[in-house]
Amino acid sequence: MTDTATCPYEDGRIVVDFDQHSPDYQANMAERSHELRGKCPVTWSEYHGGYWVVTALDEVSAMYKRPDLFSAVKDTVDPEGMFRGIQIPDTQPQVTAGFLEMDPPVQLDFRRVLNPYLSPAAMEKWEPLIRDFTHACIDDVIESGRFDFVDDLVNIVPAILTMAMLGLPLSSWEVYCEPTHAMVYTPPDSPDLPRVQQMGLNMVMDLMGAVAAARDNPRPGIIKALLDAEVNGEPLDDAGIIGTVFLVIGGGFDTTTAFTSSVWRWLAEHPDQKARLLADHALLDSATEEFLRYFSPSQGDARTVTQDCEVAGYKFSKGDRVLLSFAMPNRDPKYFPEPDTVQLDRFPNRHAAFGLGNHRCIGSNIARMQFKTIMWEALQRIPDYAIDYDGTERYATIGVINGNKHMPTVFEPGARRGPGLAETMILWQARLDDEAETEAAAAAGS
Numbered sequence: 001m002t003d004t005a006t007c008p009y010e011d012g013r014i015v016v017d018f019d020q021h022s023p024d025y026q027a028n029m030a031e032r033s034h035e036l037r038g039k040c041p042v043t044w045s046e047y048h049g050g051y052w053v054v055t056a057l058d059e060v061s062a063m064y065k066r067p068d069l070f071s072a073v074k075d076t077v078d079p080e081g082m083f084r085g086i087q088i089p090d091t092q093p094q095v096t097a098g099f100l101e102m103d104p105p106v107q108l109d110f111r112r113v114l115n116p117y118l119s120p121a122a123m124e125k126w127e128p129l130i131r132d133f134t135h136a137c138i139d140d141v142i143e144s145g146r147f148d149f150v151d152d153l154v155n156i157v158p159a160i161l162t163m164a165m166l167g168l169p170l171s172s173w174e175v176y177c178e179p180t181h182a183m184v185y186t187p188p189d190s191p192d193l194p195r196v197q198q199m200g201l202n203m204v205m206d207l208m209g210a211v212a213a214a215r216d217n218p219r220p221g222i223i224k225a226l227l228d229a230e231v232n233g234e235p236l237d238d239a240g241i242i243g244t245v246f247l248v249i250g251g252g253f254d255t256t257t258a259f260t261s262s263v264w265r266w267l268a269e270h271p272d273q274k275a276r277l278l279a280d281h282a283l284l285d286s287a288t289e290e291f292l293r294y295f296s297p298s299q300g301d302a303r304t305v306t307q308d309c310e311v312a313g314y315k316f317s318k319g320d321r322v323l324l325s326f327a328m329p330n331r332d333p334k335y336f337p338e339p340d341t342v343q344l345d346r347f348p349n350r351h352a353a354f355g356l357g358n359h360r361c362i363g364s365n366i367a368r369m370q371f372k373t374i375m376w377e378a379l380q381r382i383p384d385y386a387i388d389y390d391g392t393e394r395y396a397t398i399g400v401i402n403g404n405k406h407m408p409t410v411f412e413p414g415a416r417r418g419p420g421l422a423e424t425m426i427l428w429q430a431r432l433d434d435e436a437e438t439e440a441a442a443a444a445g446s
């Protein structure tokens with residue numbers, strides 16, 4: 001732990017001018033993280049009603065490992081109540097992020113249901129799907145010499161994969177894709193909010209219909225597992241199932257899109273490193289961890305202090321809100337020498353990009369596999385490209401997700417290699433339908 005004697009902490013708090021949603025943090029993330037940690041690993045921000053900001057890896061780890069003291073729970077029954085979940089500010093008091101805003105033991109029940117579908121073994125089945133759809137998206141644009149890396153590729157593939165894992169029709173990806181991203185990047189005062197909310201409503205309606213249909217005719221996948229599951233000793237109701245599915249969708253789409261597009265841009269800006277990676281596939285594993293550390297797609301989440309306590313030498317009061325950063329500890333020089341440079345072969349690299357403790361990302365296997373497959377295949381097809389910065393747009397705030405809305409890319413036109421998106425969708429849907437029929441027949445016969 002940091003020597004608290006060197007921290008002027010005696011009067012209770014060191015107030016910093018910090019808001020993770022500010023343009024300043026987006027533009028100067030590394031500087032701010034060193035500045036805050038330099039003052040003290042635990043500082044106090046007066047924004048959004050006041051909250052602690054924790055920026056060093058030792059302290060963040062210690063706190064994420066005490067869910068009894070730092071609760072993720074969100075109380076939707078009493079929006080004025082103490083438990084305000086994982087976002088600061090809590091802009092949607094009536095909505096929870098499923099079991100991400102629950103504490104053990106119930107949260108762990110949900111994880112037990114999902115684990116078999118997100119394990120490394122389960123992932124192997126999906127690698128060909130990710131590869132086929134990556135090529136299909138590229139085949140649709142390769143002759144034109146131009147595409148939007150976000151809109152035409154990395155919005156699409158994670159969305160289709162998530163439909164497949166859930167057991168939903170692959171073509172539904174369009175119902176879920178735009179609202180899922182837009183809900184993250186649309187600020188509460190945006191004139192576009194009503195449209196985004198309407199799309200969100202369409203998504204809820206579609207999912208309610210899909211869950212009802214799955215009750216009569218279940219298909220293999222996460223929705224069927226949730227229909228069969230018991231949580232806290234009881235079967236899940238529709239709200240529990242829908243909340244969990246939205247968490248998988250929210251967790252699965254936006255983070256992966258944000259991560260992959262950030263790396264695509266970085267590689268365009270570092271052609272020597274791109275060439276190094278392209279020449280050595282074995283480097284992809286350590287490079288993936290380094291990119292996760294450096295970009296930290298999910299920047300940090302909040303917790304609520306459940307009782308007066310002292311953790312890692314810092315005192316907290318019941319009801320305090322605490323932002324436990326992932327991105328800022330990922331720049332902690334105690335663990336990452338030269339933290340603001342990307343070192344593709346960095347080792348060790350025990351970063352916090354997938355979180356720490358009981359809520360650590362349950363989708364980390366799929367996230368890594370998806371990133372590596374899409375990035376490698378895209379680089380094989382389009383090794384030389386340039387970002388068109390005029391059309392590139394980052395999320396207005398990186399306080400939740402460090403993401404990109406659009407990333408137009410130009411390259412030398414190439415030749416198609418196979419079917420495009422529409423045809424690939426038909427082929428894969430038929431294959432998954434066959435598998436479902438075989439499984440249903442086996443279950444009926446057993």
Ligand code: HEM
Nearest residue numbers: 099100251252255256259298301354355359361362363367
């Ligand atoms: C690069 C991609 C990803 C990153 C950086 C990421 C990051 C994270 C982080 C930091 C957490 C912990 C949040 C907290 O403690 O407050 C988390 C939780 C979670 N993630 Fe991911 N994630 C990624 C991809 C995925 C994918 C692909 C899925 C699903 C298929 C997924 C599903 C989830 C779920 C369900 C949780 C909640 C776990 C729990 O509450 O126990 N994530 N993720």
